[in-house]
Amino acid sequence: MVKVFIEQDIPEVVEIWNENSDFLTSDGKKHSIESFTGWLEGKRHVNHEIYSFFDNQKIIGFCIPKEDPDISWVKMFALSKDHQGKGLGSGYLKTIQRLQKHDIVQCEVKKDNVKALNFFQENGYKEMEYDEEYKEYILQAHLKN
Numbered sequence: 001m002v003k004v005f006i007e008q009d010i011p012e013v014v015e016i017w018n019e020n021s022d023f024l025t026s027d028g029k030k031h032s033i034e035s036f037t038g039w040l041e042g043k044r045h046v047n048h049e050i051y052s053f054f055d056n057q058k059i060i061g062f063c064i065p066k067e068d069p070d071i072s073w074v075k076m077f078a079l080s081k082d083h084q085g086k087g088l089g090s091g092y093l094k095t096i097q098r099l100q101k102h103d104i105v106q107c108e109v110k111k112d113n114v115k116a117l118n119f120f121q122e123n124g125y126k127e128m129e130y131d132e133e134y135k136e137y138i139l140q141a142h143l144k145n
Contacts, residue, residue: 001053001055002051002052002053002054002092002095002096003016003051003054004049004050004051005049005050005051005052005062006052006053009059009062010033010036010037011033011050012035012058012059013036013052013059013062014031014032014033015024015080016059016060016061016062016078016079016080017030017031017036017078018031019031019063019080019081020078020081022080023078023091023110023112023113023116024076025103027045036125043058043064047066047067047068048064048065048066048075049064049065049066049101050062050063050064051063051064051096052064053079053088053092055083055088060079060080060082060088061077061078061079061083061088061089061092062076062077062078063076063077063078063093064076064077065096065100067097067099067100067101067102070072070102070104071076071102071104071105071106072097072100072101072102072104072105072106073105073106073107074093074105074107075107076108077089077096077107077116078095079092080086084115086117086135087097089119090122090123091120093123094123097141097143100143102143103142103143103144104140104141104142104143105109105125105140105141105143106128106138106139106140106141107120107125107138107139108131108134108136108137108139109136109137109139110135110136111130111135111136111137112135117137117139120139120141121139123141124141125140125141125143126139126140126141127139128140
């Protein structure tokens with residue numbers, strides 16, 4: 001189940017963020033509850049939303065999509081390590097894509113995150129370019145909403 005993130009989700013989302021931090025950001029930043037809350041407030045003011053992923057009423061992941069004028073983004077997408085590789089992520093990604101406004105969706109994947117690169121490619125994303133400065137691929141999918 002995918003739900004709009006609420007404040008009570010913060011501790012679990014921070015835990016999932018921190019176990020995946022090497023792949024979520026270019027600097028591998030880990031968060032405390034306080035630092036995540038501050039970071040999130042800044043994101044909400046620039047067309048970002050956050051969704052929590054649930055399995056049996058337990059948060060097991062999250063996604064932070066973003067809407068630009070002509071394109072949608074999957075900016076952050078993470079599952080707890082215990083739930084990766086079980087096919088759950090594809091279902092959550094499809095749900096997020098249905099919520100997005102545009103038929104073109106892009107994401108950024110760090111060069112050394114082979115699991116995420118394979119995941120997005122298996123879900124219809126194609127490599128568009130490589131950003132040498134940030135050492136990440138930009139992938140794109142064309143949706144038929």
